[in-house]
Amino acid sequence: MERYDCVIVGAGPGGSIFARCAAQRGLKTLIIEKESLPRYKACGGGLTPAVKNLLDFDYSPLIERKVSGVAFISRDDRELVYYPDSMPVEMVARRDFDHYLVRQAVSAGAVLIEKTKVVSVRELRDHVDVETENGDRISGLIVVGADGARSLVARAAGSRRGYGGIAIEAEIFPRDPAIVDEYGKHSIFGFGFIPGDGYGWIFPKKDHFSVGIGTSNTQMPGLVSIYRQFVDHFDFLKGADENQRRGWFIPYCKSSETINTRRICLVGDSAHLVDPFSGEGIYSAILSGIIGAQIVSDELGKKGYLSRRYSREVKKRITGDFMFGRWCSEIYYRAPSYFYRKNRVVEALTRLSNKEIRYRDVLNELLKGRKA
């Protein structure tokens, strides 16, 4: 049986960054990915500015478009409300971005096995047994669940949280490519199209738009027709070619739970670390990967297994503030068009996406709005 210090299941951002940091610290590290890479991932591919500060390598060649502003709209309106210099986002294609990240892990010394699905994870006293669909058995001192929203590793660690909210996304290619440049300066967010909390988005890429709609509800009957109504709202998308629509889960963070055992550590979507207000998940997948690798390397060296330190640190740096994020969401969704017309609210959201402030501060802005 092959033996590793860390066996990482899944080569999304969480897994690849964990693997890179672990390999850099001298741990014998393996990543197992079920897909053939590069693989498609249903995602808007929007990176907030803070992502750059987490990474110790340059990924600028992967940026398809830098979007400097934001625009909002509600279902009952035809006119967008523009903020030309707010909420900047770097747009990437997840297929390429994720492939680049996993290659960074491999160049740091991690071993990658792709096209191989992990089918069973069993935690024992002094190691974890991992079995693949080919019947191969691999042993890890630590196994990392980086296998996304439907995480098998999370279930092996005892999590019963389900898959989270849902979203649907497609790439839309306008007949006239100049339209992407014309509308390429802003992300667009649309409210009131989907019942409850949730929004539609239009993210401009190099030659197309990523268009989608999502909600924290675990079920949304008629999601495809809701998506269609959202797309039809925009004249500039009329007559465009649309590639295959794909739905997937968004595990919005609903509580700060324990996300590690003695030998299993969950990162990113497998740990339900998606921002409960914005739906951003790449940032926390990467950050949890970094925190996890630091603590795993430290604790393996000192005592050979994990304490609850990783779960505590993720709560401190990520999920603790998400409680305020959930309150922000509750307040904001009572009157989105009221709030997005307030300069100071959009400014607070811009500072939040730069990680200059936290949800606790955004909540104060929203509450001020309520009193006005």
Ligand SMILES: Cc1cc2nc3c(=O)[nH]c(=O)nc-3n(C[C@H](O)[C@H](O)[C@H](O)COP(=O)(O)OP(=O)(O)OC[C@H]3O[C@@H](n4cnc5c(N)ncnc54)[C@H](O)[C@@H]3O)c2cc1C
């Ligand atoms: C429609 C949609 C739009 C989104 N838009 C944005 C956005 O614009 N910006 C943002 O920040 N976030 C966005 N998100 C959230 C973001 O995509 C996720 O939070 C992020 O991908 C989490 O990364 P991860 O590494 O935890 O998991 P993933 O990226 O899901 O990677 C998990 C990997 O594990 C592999 N895997 C799964 N099971 C197994 C197994 N049994 N064996 C081996 N491999 C396995 C999968 O093939 C996959 O490669 C969006 C999500 C959705 C659904």
